[in-house]
Amino acid sequence: MYTRILVPVDGSPEASNAVGHALQVAELADAEIHALYVEGGTGDDDGASAVDARGTRALGDVRERAGEYGIPVETTVAGGEPAEIIAAYATQTSADLVVMGTHGRDGVNRLLNGSVAERVGRRVSVPVMTLRLGHSERSVKSPLQAQRIAREKLELVGHEDAIIESPSQQRTTWVVPASDDDSNYNVHIESTSGRAKVVQLG
Incomplete structure (x- = not known):
């Protein structure tokens, strides 16, 4: 089916969603993941530092998540026009699938807007899977679901006696407070x- 899956990332929730789909496909197909962060060129040192930090976080997140699945992963940072770089990298790595999140507007790094995805599709000879992050597509949709995930995670790390409190919802994350005799915790859930x-905490 697939052996090498390319996922462009830009640190956005849409890219994170695409990474999740790519990992699921890779697990089923016994494929490897290639994550690419494209630097847009900011023109000043402070802006460049912010881009570097964002790229480091985005690619580190892919490595961590791939490790949880036991999936081989390669990460790369490249500079240039996003569609050209993505298409060239797909050819260079012999990728047989490109998975991209899109948000239909200029993204964090001009990477995941719809026109970039369209141009990538015209430049490569392999399938390009595009995913938009709608409210209905979010996998954690309710406070009860967030509490259940928090409970499972706390039990997994040895805090099975922790008391779970009411979650709060941010734009891309649920935060579930919890506490036990040892300490207080926040469980962050994408x-x-x-x-x-x-x-x-503390």
């Missing part, structure tokens, strides 16, 4: 993927 992380 609304797009359901991926959870426990943060100990």
Whole structure:
């Protein structure tokens, strides 16, 4: 089916959603993931530093999530016009599928707007899967679901006696407070993927 899946990322929720889909396909197909962050060129040192930090976070997140699935991953940073760079990288790596999140407007790094995805599709000879992040597509849709995921995550890391409190919802994340005899915690849950992380407070 597929052996190498290319996922362009820009640090946005849409890209995170695309990574989740790519990992699911890779797991089924026994494929590897190639994550690409395209630098847009900011023209000043402070802007460049912000881009570097965003790229580091975005690619680090892909590596961490791929590790959870046990999927091989390669990450790359490249500079230039996004559609050209993505298409060239797809050819260079012999990718047989490109998975892109889109938000129909200029994104964090001009990477995931619809016109870029269209231009990539015209330049490559492999399928391009585009995914838009609608409210109905979010995998964690209710406070009860967030609490359940938080409970499972806390049990997994040895805090099975923690008391779960009411979640709060941010734009892309649920935050679920919890506490036990040892400490207080916040469980951060991505609304797009359901991926959870426990943060100990104090």
